Amino acid sequence: MSERYMVISSDCHGGADLLGYRDYLDPVYREEFDAWAAGYEIPYEDLKGEDGTRNWDSDRRLRELENDGIVAEVMFPNTVPPFFSASSLGSQHFSESAADLQRRWAGLRAHNRWLADFCAEAKGRRTGVFQVMLFDIDEAVAEVRWAVEAGLRGGLLLPGTPPGSGLPPLYYHDYYGPLWRTCAELGVPINVHSGGAGPRTGDRPEDHVLFMLELRWWDQRTLRHLILGGVLERNPELKIIFTEEGLGWIPNQLRGMDGFIDTMRRSDTRSDELTHGAAVAANLSLRPSEYWQRQCHVGASFMHRAETAIRESVGVRSIMWGSDYPHVEASYPFSPEAIRFSYAGVPEAEVEMMLGGTAAELFGFDPEFLAPIADRVGPRRTEVTAGIDPRTLPAEAAKCPAFAGILTGSGRERWADNRAAQEGKAG
Numbered sequence: 001m002s003e004r005y006m007v008i009s010s011d012c013h014g015g016a017d018l019l020g021y022r023d024y025l026d027p028v029y030r031e032e033f034d035a036w037a038a039g040y041e042i043p044y045e046d047l048k049g050e051d052g053t054r055n056w057d058s059d060r061r062l063r064e065l066e067n068d069g070i071v072a073e074v075m076f077p078n079t080v081p082p083f084f085s086a087s088s089l090g091s092q093h094f095s096e097s098a099a100d101l102q103r104r105w106a107g108l109r110a111h112n113r114w115l116a117d118f119c120a121e122a123k124g125r126r127t128g129v130f131q132v133m134l135f136d137i138d139e140a141v142a143e144v145r146w147a148v149e150a151g152l153r154g155g156l157l158l159p160g161t162p163p164g165s166g167l168p169p170l171y172y173h174d175y176y177g178p179l180w181r182t183c184a185e186l187g188v189p190i191n192v193h194s195g196g197a198g199p200r201t202g203d204r205p206e207d208h209v210l211f212m213l214e215l216r217w218w219d220q221r222t223l224r225h226l227i228l229g230g231v232l233e234r235n236p237e238l239k240i241i242f243t244e245e246g247l248g249w250i251p252n253q254l255r256g257m258d259g260f261i262d263t264m265r266r267s268d269t270r271s272d273e274l275t276h277g278a279a280v281a282a283n284l285s286l287r288p289s290e291y292w293q294r295q296c297h298v299g300a301s302f303m304h305r306a307e308t309a310i311r312e313s314v315g316v317r318s319i320m321w322g323s324d325y326p327h328v329e330a331s332y333p334f335s336p337e338a339i340r341f342s343y344a345g346v347p348e349a350e351v352e353m354m355l356g357g358t359a360a361e362l363f364g365f366d367p368e369f370l371a372p373i374a375d376r377v378g379p380r381r382t383e384v385t386a387g388i389d390p391r392t393l394p395a396e397a398a399k400c401p402a403f404a405g406i407l408t409g410s411g412r413e414r415w416a417d418n419r420a421a422q423e424g425k426a427g
Helices: 018-024 027-038 050-057 058-067 100-122 137-149 172-186 203-227 249-265 274-282 288-295 335-343 348-363 367-377 383-386 395-399 409-424
Strands: 008-014 072-075 126-128 188-191 240-243 296-301 319-321
Touching: 008 050, 008 058, 008 240, 008 348, 018 027, 018 100, 018 172, 050 203, 050 240, 058 367, 072 100, 072 348, 100 274, 100 288, 137 172, 137 188, 172 348, 188 203, 203 240, 203 288, 249 288, 274 348, 288 296, 296 348, 319 348, 335 348, 335 383, 348 367, 348 383
Parallel strands: 008 072, 072 126, 188 240, 240 296, 296 319
Antiparallel strands: none
16 A cells, blocks of 8 residues: 555646647637637736646646645646636527527537547546537537547536526426436536536626626526436436536435335325426336435545545545635645545545545546656655644645635634644543
């Protein structure tokens, strides 16, 4: 057994520089792209200047991730693809014309092609999450098949379908059936990323605040659709991953759905809900929590120790650690410290699964190939077991939610008091 852990980040982000997408566009769109790009102003400060190159500089990514103790990564989109007004990580917006939809499709295909080449530059250490448009489900299915042939093992990023998108808003609608069946057939995971399902209602400060407060509700709604709508029942090989969503909501959601289905299956139930609920329950062979354990995973970005404490109620084998590199709130460059803080005292076999074992199996990474790299850069088992005193961390680390509530003055004091109390009991 190695003295170091193998760490695979289930949540990283990247994309090409805006002009870097040009050669990946179908030639018929390149002239339009030149005109569009000439007047486009990138809206995100972290995509400009020196920080922006982390998204597309392969050597820099490998170097910085290794320095952060990470041997492999799953890449979600981050930059702006051709003909999009903003990052395509969010829900798909309503389009006023068929031509505009086709341009966006071309832009996403350009990103997918770039992503396949970028992952190939670090073969075995990088895989990508590809994108589709849902307005033409046959084209979406065709892109899934292309992505598999191109070696993109990170799976499909599920676009949101909020009101106003022009799409059937219910993921259990028959319209989406070919997509679920194809992904199940080909072993393609479905990724639901934080912020990808909710509607954007405007540009006022209040609009942005409410979007941030409600975005996880929309993502969690997806779980209810897939389970209660029978998608996971009909496609038992389909794998679903909820990334950057946190863990705390999962046990409550599962308990609530379990309780509803259990009630609907009781022969003595008498309620208005029974009229419809009994029919739903009859179509499910498992309880909702059992579908979760069989088919669902969570990309636990910058996992907090409070989330580690509830790992058993979520399912240790369902959890995959992520750094969120290169975002401002990422655990980079303090990932080793974040891991030590979150996993102190956790059994090594469980830490192995959450840090890399489950991700390797789900995304097709080769542990034997990664082992020599992990032996060189991975966090030491003894250090993770021992944990870390957060008072030794610089103030800059407070940007990462892994240390939430700990690195402020009062947080440090509470942590010190709790630690002293625990040591006193142990003594």
